[in-house]
Amino acid sequence: MMFAKAPNHSSLATAVMLAMSATPLAAQAQDSVEERLSALEEQLAEVKPQATGEQGFSFNTYARSGLLLGGDLQSVPGGPYLTPAGSVGGAVGRLGNEPDTYLEAILNYKQVAENGTQSHYRLMIADSTTSSNDWTAGDGALNVRQAYVEFSNLASFSGIFEDSSIWAGKRFDRDLNFDIHWLDSDIIFLGGLGAGIYDVKFSDNVKSNFSLYGRSFIDFPADTDFVPSGSYSTDNLILTADNYFGNVQWTISGMKAQENDQRLVNGTDTTAAETGVHTMLAYHGDSFFGLSDGNFKVAVLHGQGLGAETKNIGADGNLHEDAVSTRFAVYGTTYLSENWRLAPSILAETSEDRYIKGDEYQWLTFNARLAQEITANFEMQYEASWQTMDLKTMGYDPDGTGSQTARNDVDGNYSRFTIAPTFKPQVGGFWNRPEIRVFASYSTWDDELENYAAGDPLGADSDFESAQWTFGTQMEIWF
16 A cells, blocks of 8 residues: 655645746736646645655555354463464464454555665564453563565666665565465564575576574573573574575575573573574475466475474574474465365474484374355355374473473374354455454364373363364454
8 A cells, every 4th residue: 555645734835835936927817727737736746755666655464353262152272373283383274263363564665766776664563462452552462573674676786686685674584484374374484683685596597595694592591500690692693595496496594503502401401402404495386286277385394403493494492403303384275166265285294302302293284274255245264174293292391490381292183173254345365355254163182182281272271172162253454
């Protein structure tokens, strides 16, 4: 949405006076009304900024807000990461499973220099809360998530850099940030504070992006023989080359967090990773797996050491120095008929020695979103999600505070089905927003999953029980 700043009254009066005094009074009497209006418009154009597709202010947003209730009409836990596998990135379907209010307000300003170089400043503010109250300043999570400047079409760049852009600041990486929307889970995410260059073109079909990001590991317990205060902090530096060969994407990242190996993991271990490597091979398809119109993405990710957090690159400082992890993701969208559309997805991960030597985390999620377009403003949405997991935690305690936060071994399945009547300004495709939904969901899981951790959403001490219906309403918007 582009808009120009309206001139204030003093600017308007000045412009009118300038227009009227541009010629002698006698000449003004002979001018036609059209000529005087034309002169006035020219003066007004000089006192207000331009707002075109290449320069001026714009605003974008993503937001969702919903109420999730159990059969007793009380709030219940929810979210794509409510299962034990969610603690290591194992997401389940989000439709009818989100009890929060989350919003992103994105402010942009673009301008073009006389030599044609374009600059883009972006500020992104986000907030999140699970409270249903109208005033949530006390329990919200207001945060500046992005603040950066990017230059493109640089007049002095030529050769392989002719179409390149450079940036610096705090941001989400432009291309290493794509997700499976129906799981609310990134396939891969790279973000932090740093700088980089995009679109270094070696040929028409071969290009690369290069970046250096920093992420902070702050005030973690450390070996007191090494750190007298018993706590330490460090920066994890991530150097990435993101390469494209037509529809194929190959990414390689190396990282180092100086002296992170002094971290006390699980209270006593001093084997946290100091270095890591992460790589991804992905294909971005422009059809539904070659079977019909639509699109699909498939990706395989692998990491070691600090790179074993395969989704959120470089974000987990507790990873063991021998940690190894592999993630697989695939999804697609298509129309089955004129009024029916389908979006299936699979997300899975296996890891060993993740936090403690000998541990194993394995999980797999199947999800499908189905929609029937009934009228121009109404459709029925359905979602089914099934997750299986086998988590051997070796008693890992992420907080290091004892048995109340330690994780136990679990092996079992979780499943959920949702039906959601949905209203929108215009149906058509999975990406049209805004939407207003009402929904009903049925969830069930194996009893063993309730033993994962004290206070866990599916835990034995929770009022949220298996084989339960939940109900609610939600809005979602982006532009």
